[in-house]
Amino acid sequence: MNAAMKNTNHKDNFSDRKRKDSIFLFTILVLPILQFIVFYIIVNFNSILLAFQKYDGKDFVLFGTGNFSNFISDIAKDPTMGIRISNTFVQFGLSFLIVFPLSILISYGLWRNIPCSGLFQVVLYLPKIISHMVFIILFRVIVEDLLPSLIPDSDIITLLQGDSSFMTVLLFSVWLSLSGHMVLYLGSMSSINTSVIEYGRLDGLSPIGEFLHIVVPAIWPTIVVFTLTQFGAFFTNYGEFYNMYGSKLQDQYQTIGYYFFVMILKNSSEVNYPYAAAGGLCFTVVACGVTFLTKYLMEHFGPSEE
Amino acid sequence: MAKKNKIKNNKNIFTWIIFGFLAIYSISVILPLLWGFMQTFKDGMFEWEFNKFGFPQEWVFDNYIIAATTALRIYVQDGAGGHFVYTPEMIFNSLLLSISWTLVSLISHMLVAYACARFKFKLRGIIYGTVIVAMLLPIVGSLPSSIRIMKLLGLYDTFLGTLCMKASFTGTHFLVFYAAFKSVDMAYTEAATIDGANNYQIMLKIIFPLVFSTTMGILILSFIACWNDYYTQMIYLQSMPTIAYGLFDSQSYGDSAASSVTTVRLAVCFVACVPTLILFTLFRKKIMENIVVGGVK
Numbered sequence: 001m002n003a004a005m006k007n008t009n010h011k012d013n014f015s016d017r018k019r020k021d022s023i024f025l026f027t028i029l030v031l032p033i034l035q036f037i038v039f040y041i042i043v044n045f046n047s048i049l050l051a052f053q054k055y056d057g058k059d060f061v062l063f064g065t066g067n068f069s070n071f072i073s074d075i076a077k078d079p080t081m082g083i084r085i086s087n088t089f090v091q092f093g094l095s096f097l098i099v100f101p102l103s104i105l106i107s108y109g110l111w112r113n114i115p116c117s118g119l120f121q122v123v124l125y126l127p128k129i130i131s132h133m134v135f136i137i138l139f140r141v142i143v144e145d146l147l148p149s150l151i152p153d154s155d156i157i158t159l160l161q162g163d164s165s166f167m168t169v170l171l172f173s174v175w176l177s178l179s180g181h182m183v184l185y186l187g188s189m190s191s192i193n194t195s196v197i198e199y200g201r202l203d204g205l206s207p208i209g210e211f212l213h214i215v216v217p218a219i220w221p222t223i224v225v226f227t228l229t230q231f232g233a234f235f236t237n238y239g240e241f242y243n244m245y246g247s248k249l250q251d252q253y254q255t256i257g258y259y260f261f262v263m264i265l266k267n268s269s270e271v272n273y274p275y276a277a278a279g280g281l282c283f284t285v286v287a288c289g290v291t292f293l294t295k296y297l298m299e300h301f302g303p304s305e306e
Numbered sequence: 307m308a309k310k311n312k313i314k315n316n317k318n319i320f321t322w323i324i325f326g327f328l329a330i331y332s333i334s335v336i337l338p339l340l341w342g343f344m345q346t347f348k349d350g351m352f353e354w355e356f357n358k359f360g361f362p363q364e365w366v367f368d369n370y371i372i373a374a375t376t377a378l379r380i381y382v383q384d385g386a387g388g389h390f391v392y393t394p395e396m397i398f399n400s401l402l403l404s405i406s407w408t409l410v411s412l413i414s415h416m417l418v419a420y421a422c423a424r425f426k427f428k429l430r431g432i433i434y435g436t437v438i439v440a441m442l443l444p445i446v447g448s449l450p451s452s453i454r455i456m457k458l459l460g461l462y463d464t465f466l467g468t469l470c471m472k473a474s475f476t477g478t479h480f481l482v483f484y485a486a487f488k489s490v491d492m493a494y495t496e497a498a499t500i501d502g503a504n505n506y507q508i509m510l511k512i513i514f515p516l517v518f519s520t521t522m523g524i525l526i527l528s529f530i531a532c533w534n535d536y537y538t539q540m541i542y543l544q545s546m547p548t549i550a551y552g553l554f555d556s557q558s559y560g561d562s563a564a565s566s567v568t569t570v571r572l573a574v575c576f577v578a579c580v581p582t583l584i585l586f587t588l589f590r591k592k593i594m595e596n597i598v599v600g601g602v603k
Contacts, residue, residue, distance in 0.1 A: 031473070032414045116325070
């Protein structure tokens with residue numbers, strides 16, 4: 001009978017504990033989950049609804065697939081949209097093919113404690129600490145004020161005004177974003193077991209071999225995550241173009257991300273919202289497909305730590 | 307805490323190539339900043355026109371006085387028509403928004419990560435998966451819908467609205483906190499329970515202090531990001547311009563002193579950098595050593 005009473009007491013305590021845990025979890029999770037439901041689920045669901053509506057000056061009314069037809073027609077027939085798409089590919093190419101591998105290589109160099117690595121890490125952090133607007137203003141003052149006064153008869157001022165402005169701003173974006181992910185690559189590399197490195201060097205591994213056969217497999221999950229975020233941002237990334245020019249950038253230098261961003265901001269009216277939502281939905285479908293395919297390929301065919 | 311690599315590294319051509327590249331990059335970052343800082347001590351109306359490269363012939367501090375007072379000016383619509391917002395109010399807005407956005411975001415991340423890391427419940431896997439999916443799923447074109455929902459809820463262009471927006475638990479900070487809470491031994495919780503502590507006491511007085519280092523690192527980085535962020539304010543809270551937005555406006559649209567006088571504009575840049583540089587100087591090690599995306603693996 002005592003054992004039965006003990007068992008009952010134990011069950012009561014356990015269910016009391018579970019009830020208290022449930023109340024506790026409810027109180028700490030209810031607001032964050034509510035926030036997520038409103039600002040993620042409802043916003044994205046409304047985005048889908050918006051894509052099938054149009055603004056008649058007073059309210060949003062059903063418009064069927066009209067926005068999608070207009071968007072696909074613009075993509076297929078409007079030469080300016082074609083230019084924007086090619087600019088987007090150039091921007092992505094620079095970011096993915098140059099910045100991305102360069103940041104990993106530089107992180108590796110810092111992790112290997114090259115001379116002055118401490119100082120370099122501090123300098124590399126500066127673009128994360130100081131607002132990009134500060135660097136942009138400095139860059140513009142140097143290109144538009146200082147350099148023309150030092151080299152009076154040159155066309156250096158057109159770096160930001162003429163046909164070369166697109167590449168100038170792109171290269172400036174590359175320079176500014178170089179340190180962006182180094183922090184996290186360094187963090188991933190710091191978790192590599194030093195004995196593995198020692199074994200590799202005893203076996204005669206060169207720095208390149210160490211990088212390819214030890215470091216890259218060890219930080220591969222981090223590389224996968226940031227590769228996928230690069231692909232995911234393909235259609236939304238407007239680099240430093242908006243920071244540099246606001247909404248005044250000429251059509252032939254715009255990217256898709258810049259075009260849609262300015263479309264929403266430039267006019268206080270909501271007339272462009274449905275078209276932008278439809279375009280965004282089309283881009284989401286493409287980006288999702290590419291992102292998940294890339295994830296599958298990288299996880300199945302990428303190097304593993306074992 | 308990130309481990310330090312204790313292995314001796316032999317210097318070779320690869321090392322020196324990386325060193326050379328980083329040396330050039332570092333010079334390209336430091337030199338313009340130093341040059342810009344030097345220009346802020348020149349008279350913007352006279353000396354700047356003929357001495358754009360050398361040291362100031364006469365050191366003046368007027369640029370900073372103007373920078374801290376009337377250099378930035380943005381016209382803001384309000385119920386009574388509108389008014390001009392100047393630099394001091396922008397600095398106040400920056401402080402208010404940065405501190406409140408940081409705290410709200412931090413609390414949201416910590417609470418959800420704590421729940422998922424320390425408790426077994428049905429929603430745990432769904433919440434964790436949601437964070438991963440939200441990070442990886444590229445949603446394009448939700449900005450119009452987001453603005454519309456904010457307007458429908460009456461939260462558009464309100465301080466409360468931006469607080470609600472920033473209280474999201476998705477993102478890499480969730481993974482950092484999740485890993486941090488997971489690494490704390492359950493024995494702490496069990497011992498505290500035996501001593502009669504409730505869940506709130508265990509969370510606030512035992513577990514949260516144990517991850518204080520990680521919390522401080524993320525808090526500082528979040529504050530810096532919020533201080534430098536002007537997109538959120540520009541899109542959702544135009545009635546409270548921050549100094550970051552003031553800087554953007556001064557070189558794109560503005561008609562303020564910062565827009566017309568280069569040395570004043572540069573001085574405002576450095577005034578805007580002061581809080582973030584102070585934080586970085588004081589907490590450099592904490593910022594640089596404590597952020598590890600352990601959860602990514």
